[in-house]
Amino acid sequence: MKEYFQEVPQIKYEGAQSKNPFAFKFYDKDKIVLGKTMQEHLPFALAWWHAMCAEGVDMFGRGTADKSFGQKPATMEHARAKVDAGFEFMQKLGIKYFCWHDVDLVPEAQDINQTNAMLDEISDYILGKMKDTDIKCLWGTANMFSNPRFMNGAGSSNSLDVYCFACAQIKKALDITVKLGGKGYVFWGGREGYETLLNTDVAFELENIATLMKMAVDYGRGIGFEGDFYIEPKPKEPMKHQYDFDAATAIGFLKAHNLDKDFKLNIEANHATLAGHTFEHELRISAINNMLGSIDANQGDLLLGWDTDEFPWDVYQTTMCMLEVIQAGGLSGGFNFDAKTRRPSYTHKDMFHAFILGMDAFALGLLNAEKIIKDGRLQQFVKQRYSSFDSPLGQRVLSHNATLEELSLRACQMKQPELPSSGSQESLQALVNQILFS
Numbered sequence: 397m398k399e400y401f402q403e404v405p406q407i408k409y410e411g412a413q414s415k416n417p418f419a420f421k422f423y424d425k426d427k428i429v430l431g432k433t434m435q436e437h438l439p440f441a442l443a444w445w446h447a448m449c450a451e452g453v454d455m456f457g458r459g460t461a462d463k464s465f466g467q468k469p470a471t472m473e474h475a476r477a478k479v480d481a482g483f484e485f486m487q488k489l490g491i492k493y494f495c496w497h498d499v500d501l502v503p504e505a506q507d508i509n510q511t512n513a514m515l516d517e518i519s520d521y522i523l524g525k526m527k528d529t530d531i532k533c534l535w536g537t538a539n540m541f542s543n544p545r546f547m548n549g550a551g552s553s554n555s556l557d558v559y560c561f562a563c564a565q566i567k568k569a570l571d572i573t574v575k576l577g578g579k580g581y582v583f584w585g586g587r588e589g590y591e592t593l594l595n596t597d598v599a600f601e602l603e604n605i606a607t608l609m610k611m612a613v614d615y616g617r618g619i620g621f622e623g624d625f626y627i628e629p630k631p632k633e634p635m636k637h638q639y640d641f642d643a644a645t646a647i648g649f650l651k652a653h654n655l656d657k658d659f660k661l662n663i664e665a666n667h668a669t670l671a672g673h674t675f676e677h678e679l680r681i682s683a684i685n686n687m688l689g690s691i692d693a694n695q696g697d698l699l700l701g702w703d704t705d706e707f708p709w710d711v712y713q714t715t716m717c718m719l720e721v722i723q724a725g726g727l728s729g730g731f732n733f734d735a736k737t738r739r740p741s742y743t744h745k746d747m748f749h750a751f752i753l754g755m756d757a758f759a760l761g762l763l764n765a766e767k768i769i770k771d772g773r774l775q776q777f778v779k780q781r782y783s784s785f786d787s788p789l790g791q792r793v794l795s796h797n798a799t800l801e802e803l804s805l806r807a808c809q810m811k812q813p814e815l816p817s818s819g820s821q822e823s824l825q826a827l828v829n830q831i832l833f834s
């Protein structure tokens with residue numbers, strides 16, 4: 397078997413003092429943290445589209461990275477070489493999961509029947525690789541945003557013919573997800589949105605999207621898919637208004653259409669910040685609705701303001717993320733690196749450095765979250781902050797047994813309330829720094 401990344405050895409944990417750029421400094425897969433190994437806490441996944449396909453094309457220039465893996469692009473030889481290279485890459489890093497769109501795996505043919513036949517062939521090939529390794533499929537999805545037919549969306553398209561193509565792609569992607577034993581199936585509504593109300597019937601489009609999702613659930617359950625369906629919220633880009641703007645919007649949509657039993661959310665850090673939220677906000681909103689399913693692990697750049705899909709580097713952000721994930725009891729999905737190297741980082745070695753960066757950043761986040769939880773002062777502060785509700789009257793509010801009249805009477809008797817206790821944000825930020833850096 398050809399070795400694609402000859403210049404890179406197996407990546408091992410060497411500890412914080414190591415000077416080896418091809419070693420983990422913090423991700424120690426067997427280390428026990430809060431009763432589980434790091435590897436159990438952090439089921440990392442490779443995103444096929446970035447790692448195996450994307451060459452660094454942007455609006456102003458062609459690709460800088462070579463992802464041909466010695467084959468002519470858009471051929472089945474190339475598709476198979478990507479599988480070989482991808483599995484070698486994951487094995488060298490100890491990555492146990494991968495995620496894909498249909499068109500990441502094979503080139504799209506003019507005739508969908510040919511594309512489907514190629515998908516059958518490549519999934520057989522992938523299955524063979526999976527049997528020889530302990531690598532699994534985290535989730536699959538259909539790309540319903542790149543092909544020009546999806547210019548007006550997929551479920552939200554004005555064209556019934558295009559809607560049928562969306563159904564066909566979802567059906568096939570679900571077949572392949574089940575064949576590969578995927579844990580989840582993702583809907584990212586890439587072009588499910590609109591530019592102007594002058595040409596758009598919003599109610600019509602939302603109803604059609606829900607119908608498409610219901611048909612997907614019915615079909616998926618019918619062929620034995622027991623995993624979670626996910627919505628991956630994103631507020632904009634490519635569309636100006638996207639229907640799955642953020643976690644709260646997606647949850648409201650799922651509940652309104654009785655889809656909330658089959659769906660959870662796949663929260664992407666960069667999508668959260670595009671929506672004007674923090675990553676942890678989106679995780680918390682999902683978790684308190686029992687819908688935190690999976691994570692697309694990346695980070696954005698607040699100075700740029702688009703979906704830069706950078707590898708996670710900000711350890712405060714991974715710390716806050718891991719606090720949320722641990723408090724939610726973990727993920728049913730995983731941490732998919734929906735992230736790409738910067739355009740000038742174009743070598744195959746850079747791909748390894750990027751994953752080492754991301755995996756170490758999440759390992760640090762996990763270790764920090766453990767420290768914060770074990771310290772306990774932060775949770776204690778939050779509990780104390782609401783302690784006025786411990787009183788008998790507060791308990792009546794919490795158990796929904798109070799009335800507006802009695803609470804109003806109490807206010808009138810007091811004449812003026814005392815000011816609430818201080819939020820102490822600066823003190824808590826200093827506390828977090830003390831816990832992390834002492």
Ligand code: XUL
Binds near residue numbers: 630
């Ligand atoms: C786009 C994005 C997608 C989804 C899968 O912003 O995040 O790659 O993760 O379609």
Ligand code: CO
Binds near residue numbers: 584628664692734
């Ligand atoms: Co994503």
